[in-house]
Amino acid sequence: MIEQNITVTHDTRAIWLILNEDQLLSPNSPELLLNCQWQELKFAHAYKEQIVKIGEYQGLSCFLIDMGKENIDPQDLIQTNLRALLNECSDQFFGIAARAWQVALFMRTHRFCGQCGCSMQQIDWEMAVQCSRCQHRCYPRISPCIIVAIRHQGSILLAQGKSQQARDMHSILAGFVESGETLEQAVHREVMEEVGVKIKNLRYISSQPWPFPHALMMGYLADYDSGDIKVDGKEILRADWFDINQLPNIPPKLSIAGQLIEKTIIEIQHEST
Structure with missing residues (x-):
């Protein structure tokens, strides 16, 4: 289940899938999972209203934050190419990361309606966007x-x-x-x-x-x-x-x-x- 409009608090602990362009931010260590509390991710707090829940892994919620092309240099984090995950992680976590990337790509490429050109708005109850003018609705492409x-x-x-x-x-x-x-x-x-x-x-x-x-x-x-x-x-x-x-x-x-x-x-x- 992919959920939007997630409420997180200062001490919410989760696995954070933070995308910067086509790279995944991960700890500078053999452990690829960014497992921490929300308060530790101060560089991402401006994106709080855009958090998407992707699923669960090892008993923790997995949240997507797409930072687009923002130029960031968070301390103690490195950028990992998604293809590199093939050799580094379990198939279950790769599935979570794959879903996060597909959702992020969908949101990046559906900012405007392909039918009338007006802006698209996120739907609260499902992973979809809808045109503010003609009501054309789009879902992630598969x-x-x-x-x-x-x-x-x-x-x-x-x-x-x-x-x-x-x-x-x-x-x-x-x-x-x-x-x-x-x-x-x-x-x-x-x-x-x-x-x-x-x-x-x-x-x-x-x-x-x-x-x-x-x-x-x-x-x-x-x-x-x-x-x-x-x-x-x-x-x-x-x-x-x-x-x-x-x-x-x-x-x-x-x-x-x-x-x-x-x-x-x-x-x-x-x-x-």
Whole structure:
């Protein structure tokens, strides 16, 4: 449940998710959680009326404070990139942080009505904004996206796009669902468009919210059917079959990509024994 118009007092203790641009403020220590009383966050007191409750973690409320692009330098706090949280925190806390970023992005990008251009106002009882003139109401955007791990004998298909090239990382294929498509149709289309092969035995595994910027990833496993790998050269720069015992740098297991790769490896190992 996402709540707005929260009342906090001087001694309210909570986990504070304070965003500055696309960075999360956290303690300058191995512990990433900003767990403290409201009175300790004097630099954020000007934002008291904009606090949003995101959820709970370890028995404490989690509150979002979005400071936008304000130039701040709070003592004993560092700025942590949200992607860096993948390697540093639990999947439960990452889910909370992901929700905070998506809500903040929604509020930043819906200050004015897309229908008539007038200012938008926050709704008290739900996470939404409404136009003060035409009453057009908007909710946080969620973009459905498929992601699929494809195996062939003892190998898995891994690809590298432009964003992954700089990090020297390979991952599985993913793409946004288009209007009028089922999730399964989107999987087959994306695989054919990006690497030019056909797949079979498609099976749904799980889903994961992904805040870069507002995707809901639906994860699948599939088997290779036919065709030779031919990358599109736009979204995918290179792709190949990799033996599960000789994998390149891949996403961490907290991400759904890492989880699907791990599940594929386990299935291949199980069938080979």
